[in-house]
Amino acid sequence: MDRSLRTVDHSVLKVNQATIIVALVAGFVANLPWLVALVALIMLVGTAIGRPGFFFVYFGALRPLGLVKPDLLSDNPEPHRFAQGFGGVVAALSAIALFVGGEVTGWALTWLVVALAALNLFVGFCAGCAVYYWMNRLGVPGFSKNAPSGTLPGMRPRLG
C-alpha cells in the first residue's frame, strides 16, 4: 500500500474550489481588491496547514445542513495542496497588482485562478499532473523517470 495515500474527502475539495470561484468573481464584479487579498490569504494559510482553505464552509455549514455529502476516496493530498498553493500565490500577485494600480494585470490573474479552479471543479483537471506531463514532454531535466537509452528493463544503467 502506498504510504502517501490517505482518505481524502473530495467534497471538501470541491466546496473549496467553488467558494474560491464565487468569492473571486464577486470581488471582480464588486471591484473589491481586498476580497481577492482575503481569498489569497485563506488559500495560502490553508496550504501551510495542509487543509483546503475554505474547509470551514463545508464543515461549518454545508455538511451539517446535509447540503453536501462526503465523498471519501483513497488519494494523495499533496497534489491538491500544490494546486491550492499555486492558486494562492497567483491570487496574492493579483491582489498586489490591484493595490498598486495594475487593474488589467490584477484582474487577469484573478480570472486565471478562477479558470484553474473551474477546470479542477468541473473537469477534474489536475494542475500538478499537467505540469509534470509538460515538463516531461518538453524534456526538462528532473521531470523524467524514464531510464537512459540502452538500459534493459530491470537492469542498472551502464556507467560511462
Added chain:
Amino acid sequence: MAEIIARLAYAAAIAGGGVLLYILLRSRVLAKARRNSRTLERFERGLPGIVYFTTPDCGACKTVQRPALSALRERLQSSLQIIEVDAAERPDLARAWSVLTVPTTFILDREGRPRHVNQGVASAEKLASQLQSVG
C-alpha cells in the same frame, strides 16, 4: 450600480468565452484523435472502449482514475475494452491524440471512433454514462 452591472456583464462574457474556448478545444482534440485513431494498434473492433493516457508520475491517475476504471471493468466485464497508454513511453501516440494532460480518457465506439474525451479525472459514473451514449 451601473458599474456593477457592467462588471457583471464582463464576468458573464469572460465565463461564457472560457466555456466556449473549452468546448472548441475539446472538439479539436476529438477531431484530431478521430483522424489518428488507426494509430492505436491494440483496439478490437466490435467492442466499445476507453483509451486511457497516463504517466508514471501522475498521482491522480494512480489514486483516482485507475480505481474508477477498475470499478467500471468489474461492472461491465467483457463488454468493454480498456487500453492504457503510458504517454511518457509513447509520446508519438500522445501527440497524435492531442493529449494535453494526464489522466486523459477517450471513449471509443464499436468502430474505434473517439466520441468523448475527458481531460482530467473522470469518475466511473461519468465514463459509464459516456459509454452508454456510444452504444
